[in-house]
Amino acid sequence: MISEDIMNRNKQIPAACYPCIFEQLHSLAMVTGLEGDGEKLLFEHSMLHLLATHGEGLVVQHIIRSATDRAIALSGKVGDYDPYGAIKKQSNDIARQFAGEFRNKIRRSSEPLRVAVKIAAAGNIIDFGAKRHGSLDVEKELCTIDERAFGCFDFAEFSTRLKLAGKLLYICDNAGEIVFDRLFIEEILRTNPGLEVTCAVRALPVINDAVLADAHDAGLDEVAVVVSSGSVYPGTLLDETSEEFRMLFDNADVIISKGQGNFETLLDIADERLFFILRIKCDQMARLSSVAKGELVLMQGGKVRST
Template sequence: MNSNRRIPAACYPCIFEQLHSLARVAGLDEGGGKMLFEHSMRQLLATHGEGLVVQHIIRSATDRAIALSGKGVDSDPYGAIKKQSNDIARQFAGEFRNKIRCSSEPLRDAVKIAAAGNIIDFGARPHGSLDIEMELSSIDERSFGRFDFAEFSMRLKLAGKLLYICDNAGEIVFDRLFIEEIRRSNPGLEVTCAVRALPIINDAVLADAHDAGLFDVAEVVSSGSVYPGTLLSETSDEFRGLFDNADVIISKGQGNFETLLDVADERLFFILRIKCDQMATLSGVAKGELVLMQGS
């Protein structure tokens, strides 16, 4: 265990909401749901949340839920939901692509669309509580509480290699639009997208990236991460090589923000929507606002 890691008390209610959502999505009956909760509660009680991050609890719970469901180790509890998220996002993609192309500042608008798309997050909001179509139709109403755009655009112009660490299915449809604009304005740029190695919540894996057409605009690899985040020490050698050699690194979403914030690397740019009080405290940005934040 890493002694510097700990789960704040403020994160416990969100963990329990996530367990409730996971039990429902995995199709567990009341008995299975209780066993899932007991599994994670034992883990928290045994460690007092020390030496762990939330992502460890959610990975362990997902493995337990899959086992309890009897559907096999390769099952993806959120698979159908992720496909639906991609399908809904595609309904808006044409409109947003035109908005970017007709903009006087296309890269700025592409950043905003990519950031606003981060609302499609069942790690921060339980499945069933999120109206994706309503959220996407109100993207223009979202504002940035932190917008390090000048530094981002300058570094992008000078970059030869971009590593784009993806977050959720559905959201990756808008990541594709963002990458299209990045490549249009930087034709020689090498772009690699990284997705999760195994299904976890609604985070994108290779199959979701195929479905969203991400392979059409970038090389796509597995990061080796089995968590809803990126713990560098627990990623693949290939991914760490890409991370080390990138000129610019885009980190999408809350899970990646939580797990990479301490890296303190100026090549890193976090793009997300602040969804909880804990993230508001860490970022210094009000809950509900968007963020383009350079690591430091």
């Protein structure tokens, strides 16, 4: 079981994360159509939140959720409005253009699981939470996927645990990226046909993180059971997820955590069942992972060192 002490410790926002927060706020204002006074009100809302708390008892994910709710309210949108909905659909569509090529690359390889891990990790570049909207050329990034290197690659530990596993929990990150998660899961199931795979996505739209609609659009439900984690944040704060998800987490033999948001929120859990797969996108994450910015990671839980 996950202890309350583990779930609640170290909730604070480092000063180094503030510039990224402001970049995300600007992106959010753009996609929700806020201009002038609207964008100013959005920034004031988040800055007041930070000033009132000094970033203590919070993580970046709390600020982004609050800002998303405020941006939707300021934009006058109602119902199930997803600010990044069109962008996420485009990301899935672009990723699908490369899926056949990457699937063939995996199947032709003498080490298909190793190649599938790299493709899943490199797919983590599709992240508008780490780059300002409009500055990320998804197609260009995917064309250079073979140039990416791993700064940490705990592949032996991962493949060994996978062979012995009966249940795999796969915690998803971004739309677009989930197309490559599907390829990875296909290869996992090819070599482990009896494995039960459950994919968890966000409960509500936030940045370009995948929700159930995005997962179905990517066909993720064709290779795994897809559920909501209950998380409304761009990450996985275990004490703020659903009881169903926490039960899946407790009972899984292997847990794959995709992306930086999940890495940030789960890295304090010294659990060797956890394997983080992502690309290191900022100096703060480089310090926490001891991996250079820009490099890929396949890192077993319990080996993460906070510095």
